[in-house]
Amino acid sequence: MFSLSSMPSTSSVLSTYTTFAASAMLVRTILNEVQTITNQFIPQKLQDILSSKLEGLFGKFSDQLTLIIEQSEGFSVNEIYQAAELYLSTRITPSIQQLRVSQAPGEKSLSVTINKGQKVVDTFEGMQLTWELVTSEKQKTSLDYDSGLYASETAEHKSFHLSFSKIFKDKVLNKYLPYVAERSKAIKETKKVIKLYSLCAADAINLDHPSTFDTLAMDPVLKQALIDDLDRFVKRREFYSRVGKAWKRGYLLYGPPGTGKSSLIAAMANYLKFDIYDMELASLRSNSDLRRLLVSTGNRSILVIEDIDCSIELENRQCGGGYDENNSQVTLSGLLNFVDGLWSSCGDERIIVFTTNYKERLDPALLRPGRMDMHIHMSYLTPGGFKILAFNYLKIKSHSMFDEIEELIKEVEVTPAEVAEEFMKSEDADVALNGLVDFLLRKKEQTMKCEEPKVDEGTQGNEEENESLKSEEDCTGQKRNNVNKKKKKKKKLKSF
Ligand SMILES: Nc1ncnc2c1ncn2[C@@H]1O[C@H](COP(=O)(O)OP(=O)(O)OP(=O)(O)O)[C@@H](O)[C@H]1O
Numbered sequence: 001m002f003s004l005s006s007m008p009s010t011s012s013v014l015s016t017y018t019t020f021a022a023s024a025m026l027v028r029t030i031l032n033e034v035q036t037i038t039n040q041f042i043p044q045k046l047q048d049i050l051s052s053k054l055e056g057l058f059g060k061f062s063d064q065l066t067l068i069i070e071q072s073e074g075f076s077v078n079e080i081y082q083a084a085e086l087y088l089s090t091r092i093t094p095s096i097q098q099l100r101v102s103q104a105p106g107e108k109s110l111s112v113t114i115n116k117g118q119k120v121v122d123t124f125e126g127m128q129l130t131w132e133l134v135t136s137e138k139q140k141t142s143l144d145y146d147s148g149l150y151a152s153e154t155a156e157h158k159s160f161h162l163s164f165s166k167i168f169k170d171k172v173l174n175k176y177l178p179y180v181a182e183r184s185k186a187i188k189e190t191k192k193v194i195k196l197y198s199l200c201a202a203d204a205i206n207l208d209h210p211s212t213f214d215t216l217a218m219d220p221v222l223k224q225a226l227i228d229d230l231d232r233f234v235k236r237r238e239f240y241s242r243v244g245k246a247w248k249r250g251y252l253l254y255g256p257p258g259t260g261k262s263s264l265i266a267a268m269a270n271y272l273k274f275d276i277y278d279m280e281l282a283s284l285r286s287n288s289d290l291r292r293l294l295v296s297t298g299n300r301s302i303l304v305i306e307d308i309d310c311s312i313e314l315e316n317r318q319c320g321g322g323y324d325e326n327n328s329q330v331t332l333s334g335l336l337n338f339v340d341g342l343w344s345s346c347g348d349e350r351i352i353v354f355t356t357n358y359k360e361r362l363d364p365a366l367l368r369p370g371r372m373d374m375h376i377h378m379s380y381l382t383p384g385g386f387k388i389l390a391f392n393y394l395k396i397k398s399h400s401m402f403d404e405i406e407e408l409i410k411e412v413e414v415t416p417a418e419v420a421e422e423f424m425k426s427e428d429a430d431v432a433l434n435g436l437v438d439f440l441l442r443k444k445e446q447t448m449k450c451e452e453p454k455v456d457e458g459t460q461g462n463e464e465e466n467e468s469l470k471s472e473e474d475c476t477g478q479k480r481n482n483v484n485k486k487k488k489k490k491k492k493l494k495s496f
């Protein structure tokens, strides 16, 4: 027999450590019987010796080879065992009579695995392979620290026995098992629940944000370029290590409020199945807090710093080139060190996203080429974006009012969030579109008033003066709201 394990850090390396001998299905049945009897009367050590001698004896006549894949190796989990368990859940055939079913907290789907003694027959490139889940009870002795006495308990030990013709040994080790590992990784990805970590919440919450690249209204060319960029990024592990670059990518999302920057981050996380870390810089006391936070973040994650222009005092950069431990705030230099230095040297497959409403207010150091890999402009709604929203909200691809609306959208600066809000008011397409036209016309009128030159005092009557003042308030009101909104944001945690 052949025993197989893979430590978490060296999953691709198959370590073999026990004797290599042949085994037949018949032998297995005999051995199982012998084991049942010996379990009751013979000490464990003797059982092991007996069992290996018998296997060696019968194995010589067999053309079958069995790999033993133990659940754990000492204190470490065996990644091949875990991969096999997941893989076999997709290979359940009608011949199987017993299944184990469970559901972890927060998981969307049930997990189904075979029960002990059950066999799954699999085929792969002309080979036939039989998996069997075997369990044995082992005595474990542990020290009870309270009483100072040793206690003995029986623990169930699980392993998979994978049997196939001896001639396929190399093919199974070099092709089939890597295939099982690959498949299990893909299954894990589809089952993965994306987490949102934030400073204010002790535990991560499940990110249940419905935003995807399909539902996002943005320039189609830019959208595709971003998807391609993400695809390239996740495929390039070898490339990054070959050129000696950290496996990281940075994106700066900029544009007015309500154009979909946060929605885009959620879409990226849903697409890549990466967790999100919402880094509220305003709630961090110092650069060392930032460093601590960084170390606690996991791989395959997106670190988000929203409203970078509001979160950090840009003048702080003058405080010096390195970390300023005494400063009570996170400084820009601390952040830049974080982006280029510390962050780059720990962890893999990470993305960092900065968002801002005012790119022009950012320190040039943040915009320098190479710091953020891609600058993405989230703009006001375009006619193409409008069609995506109309389909998302009203399930329509065309309508007699589309031309009129598209013309208005070209003339008026309207955000996807504003249009989405109008669409929420009715499920009836005619009503919703009419409402949107009214909204766009009002907005157009207001914009025109704002653009009118100011009227000299004294040359106009009272009524007109009041009207002029009112429209000025409308024009500035929007901006004021945005600033207030951002100020509030600094206090309360943003929810995606
Ligand atoms: N491009 C878009 N595509 C689809 N829906 C959008 C888009 N932009 C905004 N929305 C809708 O408007 C809501 C608010 O958008 P979002 O929070 O993503 O904007 P934002 O750019 O992050 O704004 P802020 O600058 O205020 O943070 C979203 O939940 C979504 O319903």
Ligand SMILES: [Mg+2]
Pocket (backbone or CB within 6 Å): 261, 262, 263, 306, 355
């Ligand atoms: Mg946002």
